[in-house]
Amino acid sequence: AMTMEIDIEEAAGPSRVSANASGGGFVLAMDKSRMNYGTSLNGGKFTFSGAEIPFPQVEMAFAESGFNLLMPVSKSDSPQDFAFLTKFVDFTVSEDIWALVDPGATLSREPATVIVDLKGTGKWKQDIMDPAVQMDGAEPPGELNSLDVTQVLAKAAGAEVSATGGLTFDNSDMMTFGGVPRPDGKISIGIKGANKLVENLIALGILREEDAMGFRMGLAMFARPGAGPDELTSEIEFKEGGLFANGQRLQ
Numbered sequence: 001a002m003t004m005e006i007d008i009e010e011a012a013g014p015s016r017v018s019a020n021a022s023g024g025g026f027v028l029a030m031d032k033s034r035m036n037y038g039t040s041l042n043g044g045k046f047t048f049s050g051a052e053i054p055f056p057q058v059e060m061a062f063a064e065s066g067f068n069l070l071m072p073v074s075k076s077d078s079p080q081d082f083a084f085l086t087k088f089v090d091f092t093v094s095e096d097i098w099a100l101v102d103p104g105a106t107l108s109r110e111p112a113t114v115i116v117d118l119k120g121t122g123k124w125k126q127d128i129m130d131p132a133v134q135m136d137g138a139e140p141p142g143e144l145n146s147l148d149v150t151q152v153l154a155k156a157a158g159a160e161v162s163a164t165g166g167l168t169f170d171n172s173d174m175m176t177f178g179g180v181p182r183p184d185g186k187i188s189i190g191i192k193g194a195n196k197l198v199e200n201l202i203a204l205g206i207l208r209e210e211d212a213m214g215f216r217m218g219l220a221m222f223a224r225p226g227a228g229p230d231e232l233t234s235e236i237e238f239k240e241g242g243l244f245a246n247g248q249r250l251q
Contacts, residue, residue: 013051020045030073034080038068055096063090063111072122073129079121079145087115106200108158120147143171149187157200159193167238176241183238191223191232221245 001022008015022043029036042064049057066087072080090111098109124142126133135141145168152163165187173182198215201207222245223232237244243251 008050015050015052016048018047027068033072033074033076034070035073036068036070038066038085040064040066055094057094058097059092059094061092062088065089072124075125075127076123079123079143081119082122083119085117087113087117089113089115101206102204106203107197110155110158112156113153114155115151115153117150117152118147119150121145144169144181145171157197159197160191161194162190164188165236173241182241186235186237189223189234189236190226191219191234192226192228193230194219194232195230 001020002024003020004018006017008017020043021041024041025039027036027038044065045059045061047057047059064087066085068083068085070081070083072082090113092109092111095109098105098107122142122144125139126141128135128141133141146166147169148166149164152161154161165185167183167185167187169181169183171181174180176182195216198207198212202209202212219232222236223234224246225231226233235244235246237247242249
């Protein structure tokens with residue numbers, strides 16, 4: 001567990017920053033074949049007060065935050081594992097901050113969460129640790145062979161978008177998708193509360209009706225009704241050199 005308090009004296013007046021967390025972690029590993037770096041922090045809470053803050057104090061908190069990166073670092077003839085994770089779970093801010101943009105509490109105050117958890121395989125065709133290697137040359141320095149979308153989640157203000165799935169990539173075909181290795185596989189997407197959020201943003205004057213119309217048309221093109229009210233689902237599939245949404249070919 002960690003606690004920190006900072007008192008600042010300046011011409012405008014005193015300021016204070018308080019922070020605490022229930023725990024956390026740090027990992028760093030590296031050898032000739034791979035690098036792994038990660039951090040985590042749990043039960044974090046931060047409080048800010050001062051003469052230039054227009055409230056008695058501002059509070060922010062989250063249940064969990066984390067970052068992790070695993071990647072190969074050496075040239076290889078065979079695919080190697082990589083992973084990327086970033087997450088910010090149950091983030092909240094004090095009501096004073098919400099009231100600046102939504103004084104009538106039109107938007108849901110539920111905690112916000114962002115999670116991106118990816119795994120896959122790939123390989124470097126060059127030794128990226130060699131200072132003489134040009135990473136921005138015309139030839140890509142590596143190949144992406146597979147991507148596993150373990151979890152993608154964005155949740156805030158009453159709306160939620162999630163995605164899972166997996167893709168493989170054919171690096172011998174760089175023409176079908178304009179310089180990107182041809183993907184094969186499927187990504188499943190779930191959307192909840194999007195229409196309600198759009199209506200609330202229009203009511204607050206943050207979003208114009210004409211902009212919302214374009215957003216709704218895009219949703220109708222790529223998504224279909226889900227199991228519950230204001231729920232949408234979409235299956236984005238790459239197969240036979242084409243891009244499909246819910247079975248309808250888009251490319």
